[in-house]
Amino acid sequence: MSYDHERSSIETYFAAKWGLKTPLYFDGQGSEPVINSVRLTINSGARLQGSIGRQKNRIDHIGTLVVSIYTDGEKGSAGWRPLADQVIGYLHEVTLDVNGSPITATADAFLRFSPVGPNGRAQQHPYISASFKDMPFHITNVTAPFARYEYI
Numbered sequence: 001m002s003y004d005h006e007r008s009s010i011e012t013y014f015a016a017k018w019g020l021k022t023p024l025y026f027d028g029q030g031s032e033p034v035i036n037s038v039r040l041t042i043n044s045g046a047r048l049q050g051s052i053g054r055q056k057n058r059i060d061h062i063g064t065l066v067v068s069i070y071t072d073g074e075k076g077s078a079g080w081r082p083l084a085d086q087v088i089g090y091l092h093e094v095t096l097d098v099n100g101s102p103i104t105a106t107a108d109a110f111l112r113f114s115p116v117g118p119n120g121r122a123q124q125h126p127y128i129s130a131s132f133k134d135m136p137f138h139i140t141n142v143t144a145p146f147a148r149y150e151y152i
Contacts (some may be wrong), residue, residue: 073134091126
């Protein structure tokens with residue numbers, strides 16, 4: 001599977017969860033943010049060996065989804081906290097298939113948020129990575145680590 005499938009799966013899932021709550025923009029769209037809007041940015045990272053000695057070799061593609069939340073700069077943390085809670089809830093320990101549907105069967109996993117860290121370390125859960133005023137907005141970034149699984 002490709003980076004385009006990764007993007008499509010994440011965007012499909014998030015758009016279905018977010019619905020029409022507030023305006024939603026995807027990476028690469030030229031739209032200017034408005035108060036109470038969110039923008040998704042998908043960052044790809046390392047490729048790690050996921051399995052050794054199996055008939056199919058698994059490669060783990062590590063990445064992050066950054067959800068930027070634009071709220072009214074005059075409201076401070078009262079404006080962004082409810083939206084950040086929802087974003088984190090949508091992305092905490094979620095496993096998706098290639099179509100962006102949440103699943104529970106790990107055998108069909110295409111992408112997982114809150115993956116186990118490199119070398120079997122603790123899970124990497126969504127977190128608030130930045131929060132600052134840039135009038136007229138207060139911008140808060142929620143970063144959600146993920147792993148995409150590819151079998152070769």
